[in-house]
Amino acid sequence: MKVKIKNLFPPGHVRTPSYLRGKVGEIERDLGYFSNPEQLAYDLPAAKVKLYRVRFAMSEIWGGEVECATDTVDAEIYEHWIQKD
Amino acid sequence: MPHDHENHLSSSGHPYRKDQDKPLTYWQNMEIAVREILIQKRITSNSEVHQTINDMDNRSPANGAKVVARAWTDQEYKKRLLNDASEASRELGFDIGALKLIALENTEEIHNVVVCTLCSCYPRNLLGLPPDWYKQRSYRSRIVKFPRKVLKEFGLQLSKDISIRVHDSTADMRYIVLPLRPKATESFSVVELEALVTRDSMIGVGLPKPI
Numbered sequence: 001m002k003v004k005i006k007n008l009f010p011p012g013h014v015r016t017p018s019y020l021r022g023k024v025g026e027i028e029r030d031l032g033y034f035s036n037p038e039q040l041a042y043d044l045p046a047a048k049v050k051l052y053r054v055r056f057a058m059s060e061i062w063g064g065e066v067e068c069a070t071d072t073v074d075a076e077i078y079e080h081w082i083q084k085d
Numbered sequence: 086m087p088h089d090h091e092n093h094l095s096s097s098g099h100p101y102r103k104d105q106d107k108p109l110t111y112w113q114n115m116e117i118a119v120r121e122i123l124i125q126k127r128i129t130s131n132s133e134v135h136q137t138i139n140d141m142d143n144r145s146p147a148n149g150a151k152v153v154a155r156a157w158t159d160q161e162y163k164k165r166l167l168n169d170a171s172e173a174s175r176e177l178g179f180d181i182g183a184l185k186l187i188a189l190e191n192t193e194e195i196h197n198v199v200v201c202t203l204c205s206c207y208p209r210n211l212l213g214l215p216p217d218w219y220k221q222r223s224y225r226s227r228i229v230k231f232p233r234k235v236l237k238e239f240g241l242q243l244s245k246d247i248s249i250r251v252h253d254s255t256a257d258m259r260y261i262v263l264p265l266r267p268k269a270t271e272s273f274s275v276v277e278l279e280a281l282v283t284r285d286s287m288i289g290v291g292l293p294k295p296i
Contacts, residue, residue: 015256017202019229031185034257051256058230067233070248076256 001027003054004083013041016081020073023061025054028074036078050079141209148179149211149261150282154275156188157266170261174211181210189252189289190263196243197250198236198289199260200228206254208261212284219288229253239290252289262289267296 007022015037031053035046054077058066061073093100109117123129152174156163166173170186186208189197201207202225207215218224228235232249236242243249252260264286270278273296285291 015203017253017255019202031258037256053258055250062230067231068245068249071232071251072248073229073251073253075253076258078256 003027003052003077005054005077006081006083008081013038016077017075019061020054020056020075020077023056025056025060025077028053028055031076034078036080052077052079052082054082141214144209144211145213146211146282146284146287147279148213149208149284149287150279151177152179152188152211152261153263153282153287154278156263157278158275163263166263179210184208184210185258186211187252187258187260188263189250189260191265191289193265194247195250196247196289197252197260197262198228198232199252199254199262200225201254202226202229203253203255206259208259211261212287216284236290239285241291261287264293267293270296 002024003026004024005016005020005022009018009021029052031051033048034051036049037046039046053074055072055074057069058071058073059069095101120129120134124131124134152166152170155177156166162173162176165176166188167190170188171181171184173188174181174186189199191197200219205215205220207219209215224235229251232251233243236249254260264282266278267281270281273281281293281296283291283294286293
């Protein structure tokens with residue numbers, strides 16, 4: 001399934017790397033529920049949120065010129081960072 | 086060779102580390118205070134603290150090598166490893182705590198490499214402490230953009246027929262690469278195979294030792 005990562009830049013402890021924000025990837029697997037690190041980092045009661053592994057093509061992240069068209073980056077992305085269309 | 090303290094270099098040519106004569110920092114004081122309170126309240130003890138440090142220092146890539154060699158020689162174990170690497174590691178007796186581990190299988194078509202761009206997440210329970218380069222910005226920022234160039238700097242040149250999958254440990258998972266078993270090792274024992282598995286091959290910046 002194709003998904004787009006939200007292009008947001010909130011302050012604080014966030015585990016969605018900025019180089020993947022606004023990029024489209026494919027869900028590789030569902031990892032289950034984990035405590036939200038954005039709350040956990042501040043010792044706040046942390047909600048359980050779903051975590052996915054999302055696979056991105058190098059050209060999607062960095063634009064046209066990439067070393068090899070089939071190379072990819074996989075990253076773990078929390079559900080609330082995935083844009084719902 | 087006589088000790089040469091005059092120019093502050095050791096016999097290997099490196100400078101001696103200076104004694105730490107400065108006052109303790111805020112966080113060093115905090116650590117000591119918390120530790121002393123925990124010991125006073127009998128929640129932990131000095132020996133337990135030192136045993137834990139000892140255990141942490143003793144973790145090494147030899148643990149990961151045991152997992153890899155077992156997967157090379159036991160197809161059923163390999164399946165379990167790829168399905169749930171945490172449980173498969175526990176099966177071999179490694180205390181990996183709450184660590185959520187994913188094993189990434191290298192094939193003739195796919196080469197996996199691991200990074201943590203946000204900090205330095207690393208499967209310490211299986212590989213010990215991360216190497217310095219793993220924590221440096223130079224590796225963290227470049228491997229996700231120019232993996233082939235970076236791997237070449239490690240001495241690993243991959244053909245374009247092989248796709249590179251970079252894995253960024255951004256959240257709760259840790260990763261270990263299951264490298265391809267070297268060719269012509271059919272007669273090798275598990276122990277001999279373990280000796281071929283390098284730390285770098287389990288991060289994905291290298292291959293097992295050639296035979």
